[in-house]
Amino acid sequence: MSTAISIARLLTEAGFVSPEAQTQARTLMEAHGLTNPRKQQMAPEKMSRVNALFAEYLRLTCGDPDCDGLAKRQWPGKTAVQVSPSACIICAGSSQQRAARLLAAALDKAGLHHLLILGGTPPQHTTLRELLEGTPLSIRAVNGSGRAHSANEAAQQLAWADMMVIWASTPLHHKISVPYTSQAPSAMRVITVPRRGVESLCRGVIEALP
């Protein structure tokens, strides 16, 4: 076992910065026998057990209303604690990640789980996929400056999708979009987001929802 470290410091490093958050964390640790009111120090190895305890009982968010709202909907039974942004369970300190989580939640509420994106670049698509990990939303994306897809390929993608977004303002060649836009089923929701950037795309889709 390595040298014991101040519990206050370990908690600060875990994002429990305010006195309120420290108290909430300590109270929970004490209730589960991981420390007691007299102790100021703890072996750092114990932090994995402490973090597991926090994950079970606490809803850690940065205090942003969107993060609070999403976390509350997902974990209504847990106790809310405001932590530093990097420890936020929704955004981890990234507004881009927050927007992606909001998008997944908004589409889930509308019963939409397969989003087809026309336009953008492969790195942007990878970013969005990573941000959506662990959510019910899957995306398929068509490189806006790649090779044109055949009508057949486009039909297969369209059959998979619940919704299509045309990501204008990114490279999106006409020959790429036409096989999709020309045969999108009339019942499919198709929207255009004329903004750049992954976060703007997410926000744009959310705003276009009824």
Ligand SMILES: [Zn+2]
């Ligand atoms: Zn957050």
